[in-house]
Amino acid sequence: MTEPADLTPFILQGTRDLAALVALESVSAQGRMLPETAAAVTRLLEAEGFTVRQYPGQVAPLLVAEAGEGPATLLIYNHYDVQPEAPLDLWNSPPFTLTERDGRLYGRGASDDKGEFVSRLAAVRALRARHGGQLPLRVRWLIEGEEEVGSPSLAAFVEQHAEELKADGCWWEFGGVSEDGRPVISLGLKGIVCLELGCRTADSDLHSSLGAAIDNPLYRLSKAVASLRDDSGRVTIPGFYDGIHPPSSADSQAAAALPDVRGAVQQSYGVRGFLGNADAGEYNRRMNFEPALNINGFHGGYGDAGSKTVLPASGFVKLDFRLVPGQEPERIVKLLRAHLDAQHLSDIEITELESHEHAARTDVAHPFVQAALQAARSSYGSEPVVHPSSGGSGPMYPFMQHLGVACVAMGIGNVGGRVHAPNENIRVRDFESGVAFGVAFLEQLATGR
Numbered sequence: 001m002t003e004p005a006d007l008t009p010f011i012l013q014g015t016r017d018l019a020a021l022v023a024l025e026s027v028s029a030q031g032r033m034l035p036e037t038a039a040a041v042t043r044l045l046e047a048e049g050f051t052v053r054q055y056p057g058q059v060a061p062l063l064v065a066e067a068g069e070g071p072a073t074l075l076i077y078n079h080y081d082v083q084p085e086a087p088l089d090l091w092n093s094p095p096f097t098l099t100e101r102d103g104r105l106y107g108r109g110a111s112d113d114k115g116e117f118v119s120r121l122a123a124v125r126a127l128r129a130r131h132g133g134q135l136p137l138r139v140r141w142l143i144e145g146e147e148e149v150g151s152p153s154l155a156a157f158v159e160q161h162a163e164e165l166k167a168d169g170c171w172w173e174f175g176g177v178s179e180d181g182r183p184v185i186s187l188g189l190k191g192i193v194c195l196e197l198g199c200r201t202a203d204s205d206l207h208s209s210l211g212a213a214i215d216n217p218l219y220r221l222s223k224a225v226a227s228l229r230d231d232s233g234r235v236t237i238p239g240f241y242d243g244i245h246p247p248s249s250a251d252s253q254a255a256a257a258l259p260d261v262r263g264a265v266q267q268s269y270g271v272r273g274f275l276g277n278a279d280a281g282e283y284n285r286r287m288n289f290e291p292a293l294n295i296n297g298f299h300g301g302y303g304d305a306g307s308k309t310v311l312p313a314s315g316f317v318k319l320d321f322r323l324v325p326g327q328e329p330e331r332i333v334k335l336l337r338a339h340l341d342a343q344h345l346s347d348i349e350i351t352e353l354e355s356h357e358h359a360a361r362t363d364v365a366h367p368f369v370q371a372a373l374q375a376a377r378s379s380y381g382s383e384p385v386v387h388p389s390s391g392g393s394g395p396m397y398p399f400m401q402h403l404g405v406a407c408v409a410m411g412i413g414n415v416g417g418r419v420h421a422p423n424e425n426i427r428v429r430d431f432e433s434g435v436a437f438g439v440a441f442l443e444q445l446a447t448g449r
Ligand SMILES: [Zn+2]
Pocket: 083, 112, 148, 419, 420
């Protein structure tokens, strides 16, 4: 076990690196300072003995770095781009100046994802120092600058550069620490399909008296939406659940051991209840292993004060499906089409909104996961909280499909970290533990202890 005191110089250097990176306004949505930030990241890596190759991306350069030699190869995935800083007036300190207040470091990217990158780099630096300047395992690092705009180049890049990126496991770009200081580890991400359903029954709006003789697009959309799931949340499209990979017994046990967060969710958001009156076990099972259909918005007709007797000409609904391993996004769209046709709703048009994402999940019993858990126990001194899958989505699938790597998300975020929002922050103690975890994890992979 590494005493945090030994790591002090590396933590201080890491904090200085973080300040330098936060100062670079690498907002990918606005194309700001992306080559400059890629160059700064390259310099930091080269100073630690990495060879760095830069490749063009659709929005920003991708970097592939490599250093070290040993029995194990670790792939690390991070990104150097950030979300826009707006609204500026809600920041308590300048977004691109790393600022310490009350045990936290504030700044855009302090957590997502520059803080994660820098804490890992600090761990590499500490490990090299401990091993006489040599890194006792091979570290491959993929760092992109397009994550916050949906990673448009990433999947094809991973496929084309599979040889360069092959590894025994991948350390995913994010992670967090619970309120009470336990490391929170995620081993998967759900897939996603975003769609719009549209219906038009006339070229222009009509007097509502004509509703006696002419169909209504919002009625037809309601009928379509209502046919997609039941009251418990189960999707009722035939074939939707076919081919799903069931969780392993280790995954099921991990989900069953997760804390009951329903009270906290109810308190934070004032939600009135849970689908299927889920108890804690069922809530965690659903969040980790169940696909879902969610209606994002229902639009059409008159919505202002009072009444307007109108028969609208058209309307639309936006929805997303969250998928689990074994569900093919394209197939889900086809099943939806077939289902609507079978319901005599062929006039409902389906528009696919964004590129779809497949789900990915690494088994908790995988040796790479077990190494991460062991390192987390020794560096945090507490039992990790293990999510077999996050409820959210991200580009993990290409890594598993093309590289065959196990993926572990583990990092320095905190519940109040305000990622993507004003006053993004990390807790200083989480940064320190993150560096200690990185040292323990790399050491564990390199030497098995
Ligand atoms: Zn982000």
